[in-house]
Amino acid sequence: MSRALRASLVSLLLGSALALPLSGRAVTQAPFDLSERLETALNQSEGNVAALKSLFTPEQFAGLEERYRLFSSRFPQLNWSVRPGTATSDGRSTMQISVSGRRQQDGLSYSFYANQRLAVTTDSGLITNQEILSDQSVMTTAKESLPISLLIPDSVLTGSRYDVDVVVDKPLGDALLAGGLIALTPEQVLGQESPDIQLQPLGGGGLFKSVQAPFQPGIQTWAALLVHPEGVVSVSKQVRVVDDKRQLQP
DSSP states (O other): OOHHHHHHHHHHHHHHHHHHHHHTOOOOSSHHHHHHHHHHHHHOSSSHHHHHHTTBOHHHHTTHHHHHHHHHHHOSEEEEEEEEEOOOTTSOEEEEEEEEEEEEETTEEEEEEEEEEEEEEEETTEEEEEEEEEEEEEEEOOSSOOOEEEEOOSEEETTOEEEEEEEEOSOOTTOOEEEEEEEEOHHHHHTTOOOOOOOEEEOSSEEEEEEEOOSSSEEEEEEEEEEETTEEEEEEEEEEEESSGGGSOO
């Protein structure tokens, strides 16, 4: 696989992953109303940016419009689902957000889906703060559905070792699989840069790595690429790094 294609896939994936946290910030007084309003705004074919703007404080909405338009231009056929989730231990409301989409580029068909759990705080009917509790995205060029399992924790303790496994659920038989994994810097994530992921032959039907968490609390973001006989799979996953066991299950 050429570096250009690798960069294109990862760039699209990161752009999509970045759009989710921003688009996922909405607010109302009631969790069900919040979820319904956000889902309606995101799924509007026209005027959705204005509808989203009405759910944010000006500070929270700043920078959202450009990223949302870019994401929508990359995947014009999007389907959003927003559901209220269980409140966090400190009483914040949460939402379960999922999005799927498709696009055509350079003779290839890309399918994309992502899931996110988001905690929000509100004031006077507008969002004032948000925290991403879990976030993962998968994009593939496979002509048919290619089941992938991301066996990666949402939260880990500082300094601990944990597994980053991307498993192809469909048996490969004698076919070969190649892949690579890279930890993205905060600058790469914010800048939507396209890292060069080096590919190596893989065995056992997936990518299996043991990695170490940083010794300071924060966020680790992983990007993985798998070259499968039926297509290419690009993956993004956020891992929260915390220094208190009570924060592992927010």
